Amino acid sequence: MGDKKVVSIVRADLPADAGAIAAMVKDAVALIGGVDRFVRKGQTVVIKPNLFAPYPPPISVDRRVIGALVSLCKDAGAGRVVVAEGVSVGTLMKRVNLDAAEDGNVLVRGTRTKDMMRLLGVQRAVEEAGGEICGIEDTETRIVPVPGGKVLYKVDYPMVIQDADVFINLPALKTHTMTMVTLGIKNLQGILTEADRYYGHRDDIDQHLVDILKVRKPDLTLVDGLIAMEGMGAGEGGTPLPMGLILAGADTVAVDSVCSRVMGIDNPLVVNTTRIAAYDGLGTADPGQIEVKGESVAAVRKEFQLPITYTQPIDTLVTGAYPNVDVYIGGACASCWQMAAAVLMNISKIKEGASLIVGRDPKVPPGKDWDLKNTFFLGDCALGCGGELQEVRNRIALEGHDTFLYGCLPYQQAALKLERILIERGIIREQDLIEKARASRERFFEYYKTFDPTWEPEF
Numbered sequence: 468m469g470d471k472k473v474v475s476i477v478r479a480d481l482p483a484d485a486g487a488i489a490a491m492v493k494d495a496v497a498l499i500g501g502v503d504r505f506v507r508k509g510q511t512v513v514i515k516p517n518l519f520a521p522y523p524p525p526i527s528v529d530r531r532v533i534g535a536l537v538s539l540c541k542d543a544g545a546g547r548v549v550v551a552e553g554v555s556v557g558t559l560m561k562r563v564n565l566d567a568a569e570d571g572n573v574l575v576r577g578t579r580t581k582d583m584m585r586l587l588g589v590q591r592a593v594e595e596a597g598g599e600i601c602g603i604e605d606t607e608t609r610i611v612p613v614p615g616g617k618v619l620y621k622v623d624y625p626m627v628i629q630d631a632d633v634f635i636n637l638p639a640l641k642t643h644t645m646t647m648v649t650l651g652i653k654n655l656q657g658i659l660t661e662a663d664r665y666y667g668h669r670d671d672i673d674q675h676l677v678d679i680l681k682v683r684k685p686d687l688t689l690v691d692g693l694i695a696m697e698g699m700g701a702g703e704g705g706t707p708l709p710m711g712l713i714l715a716g717a718d719t720v721a722v723d724s725v726c727s728r729v730m731g732i733d734n735p736l737v738v739n740t741t742r743i744a745a746y747d748g749l750g751t752a753d754p755g756q757i758e759v760k761g762e763s764v765a766a767v768r769k770e771f772q773l774p775i776t777y778t779q780p781i782d783t784l785v786t787g788a789y790p791n792v793d794v795y796i797g798g799a800c801a802s803c804w805q806m807a808a809a810v811l812m813n814i815s816k817i818k819e820g821a822s823l824i825v826g827r828d829p830k831v832p833p834g835k836d837w838d839l840k841n842t843f844f845l846g847d848c849a850l851g852c853g854g855e856l857q858e859v860r861n862r863i864a865l866e867g868h869d870t871f872l873y874g875c876l877p878y879q880q881a882a883l884k885l886e887r888i889l890i891e892r893g894i895i896r897e898q899d900l901i902e903k904a905r906a907s908r909e910r911f912f913e914y915y916k917t918f919d920p921t922w923e924p925e926f
């Protein structure tokens with residue numbers, strides 16, 4: 468028993484007020500040795516919460532959990548407590564920013580971390596607890612080596628985390644369409660620069676995330692599982708699932724392992740980040756080597772609905788999925804299959820029909836009569852194909868169309884370009900995007916207020 472990693476689980480009925488949540492945070496840390504095990508007088512502590520998008524829990528960590536953790540560190544004598552985060556790539560680049568345009572009816576995209584911290588009340592909670600906030604995109608970085616890195620050998624790393632005495636990881640308990648779950652290891656993505664965060668979404672994302680963990684392992688990982696998320700997380704597509712949990716541990720891999728089991732994933736090794744991190748020697752994933760204190764996994768476990776990207780073959784979302792879109796995909800990696808599934812939802816809005824070409828070597832019928840205006844190439848592989856497809860591209864360009872969705876991976880920039888094309892053609896209206904964002908915001912704001920009536924967004 469002595470060598471086992473310890474992970475604590477504390478549960479409370481919801482809704483819980485700020486005092487009850489602070490007690491949960493304190494109890495969860497007490498069960499793994501108390502805050503004095505991690506924080507000493509005068510030290511600088513950095514807390515990295517998961518603030519994914521401009522919505523309150525379950526999309527972002529509860530500001531009251533963040534505030535409670537800051538207070539706990541200050542009470543332990545911390546000299547400085549910094550709450551540092553970099554919001555998701557989708558939030559930085561693509562999500563509609565409803566507050567940026569003066570009349571609220573002009574399409575503006577992208578929200579920076581500090582603005583989001585203010586909106587969600589995180590800034591106020593942190594400052595009232597004696598801490599300070601930091602947006603990763605506004606902070607200084609230094610290039611550091613990644614010891615034992617397999618896909619990431621050096622990385623532009625925020626000095627605020629590198630120089631801190633104590634590093635606390637504060638993820639939420641959510642499913643994720645690209646990584647099955649987003650927990651302690653996935654949460655580290657947010658400390659990278661915008662460019663590294665962007666290209667970190669390739670099909671080697673799991674090893675990439677594990678390599679980030681090699682630069683600096685968090686001293687403490689505390690998980691906000693008050694309102695969790697299942698289904699098509701980790702953003703607006705996910706479904707809230709109240710759990711009333713706080714979990715904590717010093718070993719991030721062990722924490723992720725326990726969290727997965729709490730989410731109904733009985734073999735934690737099916738989560739790629741957990742398995743790879745254990746393989747790379749960064750922590751313990753084996754349930755037999757982990758002691759759970761407080762509540763047992765069995766007592767709090769719920770069967771989370773996993774994202775359909777993990778419950779059904781990706782092919783079912785791409786080939787033969789839309790009756791009006793012919794998909795020619797071949798020699799494509801997992802990233803382009805996923806991106807194809809994402810862009811097809813919009814391409815299928817072209818009523819007269821369309822074609823999508825993806826991969827290094829898609830086969831196409833010789834001499835096909837292409838509708839050039841509605842033939843889209845997704846990803847740099849497809850854009851580099853020779854032979855008949857090169858000729859098709861040349862004809863598309865000659866006719867003055869631009870249906871080329873660049874990138875490897877063709878991520879947010881490709882999705883944005885497609886939206887621009889469809890807006891220009893009148894197939895999508897800017898107003899519809901704004902209204903959709905407004906509806907999502909209202910849904911998540913109202914939902915969270917049923918758990919915390921004291922919360923008001925700070926516009």
Ligand code: SF4
Pocket residue numbers: 798799800801802803826827845846847848849874875876877
């Ligand atoms: S462009 Fe090619 S290598 Fe890049 S994500 Fe697509 S299929 Fe993979």
